[in-house]
Amino acid sequence: MIRFAELYHALDSTTKTNEKIAAMSSYFVAAPPLDAAWATYFLCGNKLRRLVPTKLLRAWAAEEASIPSWLLDESYHAVGDLAETLSLVVPPGEIRTDESLSYWVEHRLLPLRALDEQTQRQFVVEIWKETPAKLRFVVMKLITGAFRVGVSKRLVTRAIAQQSGVSADVVSHRLMGNWTPTHDFFASLVDPDVQDTLASQPYPFCLAHPLNIEEGPQPIGDAEQFVAEWKWDGIRGQVIRRSGQTFIWSRGEELMENRWPEIESAAEHLPDGTVLDGEILAVASDGNVLPFGQLQRRIGRKTIGKKLLSEVPVVFHAFDLLEHRGVDIRQQRFVKRRGQLEQLLGDCDHPHLKITELVSGESWDEWAEVRERSRDVNAEGLMLKRKDAAYDVGRVRGTWWKWKVQPFTIDAVLIYAQKGHGKRASLFTDYTFALWDGDQLVPFAKAYSGLDDKEIRQVDRFVRQNTKDTFGPVRSVTPTLVMELAFEGLQRSTRHKSGVATRFPRILRWRHDKKAEDANQLGELLEMLDD
Amino acid sequence: MNHDAEFQFLPYGESIKIDGVDVSFHPAGHMLGSAQVRLEHRGQVAVVTGDYKLGNDPTCESWQPLSCHLLVTESTFGLPVYRWEDEQTTADAINDWWRESRDEGKCCVLYGYAAGKSQRLLASLDPSIGPIYTHGAVEKGNEAYRKTGVDLPETTFVGSLERKHDFTGGIVVAVPSANGTPWLRRFGRTSTAMASGWMAVRGARRRRAVDRGFVVSDHVDWPSLLKAVELCDPETVWVTHGYSATVARYLQELGREAHVIDSRTRSENDEDGAQASGVEGEGS
Numbered sequence: 001m002i003r004f005a006e007l008y009h010a011l012d013s014t015t016k017t018n019e020k021i022a023a024m025s026s027y028f029v030a031a032p033p034l035d036a037a038w039a040t041y042f043l044c045g046n047k048l049r050r051l052v053p054t055k056l057l058r059a060w061a062a063e064e065a066s067i068p069s070w071l072l073d074e075s076y077h078a079v080g081d082l083a084e085t086l087s088l089v090v091p092p093g094e095i096r097t098d099e100s101l102s103y104w105v106e107h108r109l110l111p112l113r114a115l116d117e118q119t120q121r122q123f124v125v126e127i128w129k130e131t132p133a134k135l136r137f138v139v140m141k142l143i144t145g146a147f148r149v150g151v152s153k154r155l156v157t158r159a160i161a162q163q164s165g166v167s168a169d170v171v172s173h174r175l176m177g178n179w180t181p182t183h184d185f186f187a188s189l190v191d192p193d194v195q196d197t198l199a200s201q202p203y204p205f206c207l208a209h210p211l212n213i214e215e216g217p218q219p220i221g222d223a224e225q226f227v228a229e230w231k232w233d234g235i236r237g238q239v240i241r242r243s244g245q246t247f248i249w250s251r252g253e254e255l256m257e258n259r260w261p262e263i264e265s266a267a268e269h270l271p272d273g274t275v276l277d278g279e280i281l282a283v284a285s286d287g288n289v290l291p292f293g294q295l296q297r298r299i300g301r302k303t304i305g306k307k308l309l310s311e312v313p314v315v316f317h318a319f320d321l322l323e324h325r326g327v328d329i330r331q332q333r334f335v336k337r338r339g340q341l342e343q344l345l346g347d348c349d350h351p352h353l354k355i356t357e358l359v360s361g362e363s364w365d366e367w368a369e370v371r372e373r374s375r376d377v378n379a380e381g382l383m384l385k386r387k388d389a390a391y392d393v394g395r396v397r398g399t400w401w402k403w404k405v406q407p408f409t410i411d412a413v414l415i416y417a418q419k420g421h422g423k424r425a426s427l428f429t430d431y432t433f434a435l436w437d438g439d440q441l442v443p444f445a446k447a448y449s450g451l452d453d454k455e456i457r458q459v460d461r462f463v464r465q466n467t468k469d470t471f472g473p474v475r476s477v478t479p480t481l482v483m484e485l486a487f488e489g490l491q492r493s494t495r496h497k498s499g500v501a502t503r504f505p506r507i508l509r510w511r512h513d514k515k516a517e518d519a520n521q522l523g524e525l526l527e528m529l530d531d
Numbered sequence: 532m533n534h535d536a537e538f539q540f541l542p543y544g545e546s547i548k549i550d551g552v553d554v555s556f557h558p559a560g561h562m563l564g565s566a567q568v569r570l571e572h573r574g575q576v577a578v579v580t581g582d583y584k585l586g587n588d589p590t591c592e593s594w595q596p597l598s599c600h601l602l603v604t605e606s607t608f609g610l611p612v613y614r615w616e617d618e619q620t621t622a623d624a625i626n627d628w629w630r631e632s633r634d635e636g637k638c639c640v641l642y643g644y645a646a647g648k649s650q651r652l653l654a655s656l657d658p659s660i661g662p663i664y665t666h667g668a669v670e671k672g673n674e675a676y677r678k679t680g681v682d683l684p685e686t687t688f689v690g691s692l693e694r695k696h697d698f699t700g701g702i703v704v705a706v707p708s709a710n711g712t713p714w715l716r717r718f719g720r721t722s723t724a725m726a727s728g729w730m731a732v733r734g735a736r737r738r739r740a741v742d743r744g745f746v747v748s749d750h751v752d753w754p755s756l757l758k759a760v761e762l763c764d765p766e767t768v769w770v771t772h773g774y775s776a777t778v779a780r781y782l783q784e785l786g787r788e789a790h791v792i793d794s795r796t797r798s799e800n801d802e803d804g805a806q807a808s809g810v811e812g813e814g815s
Contacts (some may be wrong), residue, residue, distance in 0.1 A: 012733075013742055013743060014742065051798065066610050068781075068784060070780075071610075071611060071777065071781060074610065074777055075610050075612045078732075078774075079612055079732050079734070080734055081733065084732070084733055085612060086611035088611075088613075088614065089612055091614075092614075183538075208742075411704065424734065424738075425732070425734035426734065426735070427731075427738075453738070
């Protein structure tokens with residue numbers, strides 16, 4: 001466990017990719033396979049389901065530290081991280097014996113869930129007595145299910161590849177989907193024999209880079225090297241048809257079962273050994289794509305009723321073919337894969353399985369004009385894809401570009417502020433903005449990002465000096481600061497005071513030139529609704 | 532401070548009378564020359580701590596408890612999350628980092644407040660690892676310390692060296708404001724670290740954009756603040772400069788009379804605002 005905690009702190013204390021990979025590689029070299037499996041599990045962002053209610057952890061920590069609960073809460077607000085607060089507040093313990101990561105997880109952490117409160121407490125306090133702050137921090141991160149360290153899955157993959165000699169693509173493929181951290185799993189992860197694929201296993205997704213909106217597409221090359229598609233605002237997914245079974249995976253590598261029955265039954269018409277990449281979209285009866293808000297009605301539902309099925313039917317818009325007749329064709333050029341995709345879906349001809357049309361155009365200017373109409377078709381903009389590129393793993397620069405439409409913008413007044421978490425803990429970084437409705441300010445959006453560190457400190461100082469009222473962690477401030485907010489979309493909402501919900505609101509810039517009374521009216525926001 | 536003001540110097544422990552009040556200075560342990568002020572009038576004793584810390588610091592005299600009726604204490608780090616490790620553990624951690632960076636062919640840059648913190652850091656460095664360099668502001672502090680007879684390892688002022696000097700394997704002690712400036716370029720490949728009490732919290736450490744954070748503070752941490760109050764055993768505590776409200780409330784719950792004496796704006800500015808705005812010297 002000490003080695004794993006050291007790995008965590010090594011990863012946490014550098015921003016350099018090479019140093020991170022080196023730290024992971026040297027961990028994997030010396031770790032027994034079962035430890036390596038658990039380390040891979042956590043580094044890839046997997047978590048243990050909650051083991052102990054955090055409320056109890058807080059109460060026990062306050063008692064162990066001999067402080068009242070309000071003081072623990074205040075400490076938590078100052079630190080902004082529960083696991084860290086617990087590791088700092090409770091007096092440091094002393095390491096007795098160093099057990100392995102897997103021993104900790106399997107014998108000291110996972111069993112917690114099944115214990116009664118009294119025994120749980122005994123276990124946890126024992127852990128505290130045996131851990132100094134730094135080690136305890138990592139253990140508490142695992143217990144609270146908040147373990148996160150600054151490495152991407154891609155980086156973990158590279159480290160394992162480097163250490164094992166198995167290619168990164170193979171490692172990455174083997175890490176897709178659901179797996180259990182066992183000795184055998186890790187052994188097969190680094191097995192040099194690459195003749196394996198589980199029927200359900202998806203491929204790593206190729207991700208697009210955002211195009212700099214101000215610069216436009218010129219810097220990425222000539223228009224003739226690219227094709228354009230609408231950038232749909234749905235759910236990215238892979239449809240897999242192998243061994244007579246269908247699997248639909250989300251980009252978050254979640255297997256979506258029984259969620260999209262239309263697509264599942266459509267996929268039965270695909271030949272075995274087919275993997276499609278595309279977007280799940282809600283469509284109207286005329287086939288037109290509906291806004292994301294409609295699709296949202298079907299997300300998060302365990303069972304889909306008949307009514308919803310008829311009101312919000314979905315279609316899989318395929319835009320790439322990764323496996324054809326059981327062969328991985330990701331290394332083929334885009335146009336070649338596209339040709340086979342067209343053929344395949346043409347043969348299959350199913351209303352719930354469509355191919356994403358290419359948007360015709362021959363020059364950047366032409367596509368720029370088309371892009372202006374994105375909102376009319378409920379797209380977020382255009383996707384530009386290199387004709388001669390292979391299907392890459394992860395966010396590789398240069399093959400896929402997303403060229404989004406200009407966001408909606410509005411000038412709003414900052415009225416509430418709350419301290420952030422993690423890096424932003426103890427600074428007021430989470431803001432609520434309002435618009436005028438007559439002489440009333442109506443809150444309509446929360447925004448957390450867009451200011452630089454210097455501006456954040458200025459706003460932080462402003463909040464401290466201009467607090468009108470405090471509601472728990474939230475401060476209301478004298479309406480003074482005006483910020484220009486950008487957001488991607490807008491829809492009616494009965495849950496919001498303003499009557500609308502914005503999608504991806506963020507701060508575009510601080511309008512030092514405007515006073516609170518110069519901010520926009522709520523009415524102006526409502527005019528942006530397209531219904 | 533008024534430049535025309537006349538200064539009268541007073542050794543620790545000696546008292547003078549000002550308007551019928553006996554005034555004396557006593558070591559505060561914060562840095563060389565730092566003092567708590569003891570005021571006595573008709574048998575009533577008040578002690579104003581100023582910035583202070585408990586424990587051992589080879590570069591200054593140690594804080595000593597003064598029993599009093601009224602204690603005015605700072606509370607920069609008055610939260611239970613602030614708990615300093617012992618001097619030696621921290622010194623070892625800094626020297627280990629220096630040794631590792633040296634072996635990787637890097638130059639270390641260690642940031643600390645120019646007067647007090649830097650000298651304490653210097654005193655804890657192991658000169659057998661490599662050469663020690665200083666930023667101009669730090670070197671000025673060193674001169675003052677050495678003049679008083681404090682033993683510091685040999686240091687070289689960066690500005691006195693040739694432009695092409697090779698700093699590999701050395702350590703540069705510099706002020707925090709030097710971080711991220713072009714001045715750092717001359718040191719080649721560096722590993723940077725900040726020494727401050729705020730480094731106890733990961734978020735603050737990350738905000739600093741340095742490779743390492745070492746928890747070194749010249750203020751009382753939570754346990755020593757409570758210990759100081761216990762040792763001085765005042766009837767009343769006035770808490771200022773930091774987490775005043777928190778400390779006062781906690782002391783009240785322990786059954787001691789305690790009040791906050793900052794104005795709201797003041798405490799708001801100094802509490803965690805000090806670290807947020809990058810104020811050096813831990814908001815003092």
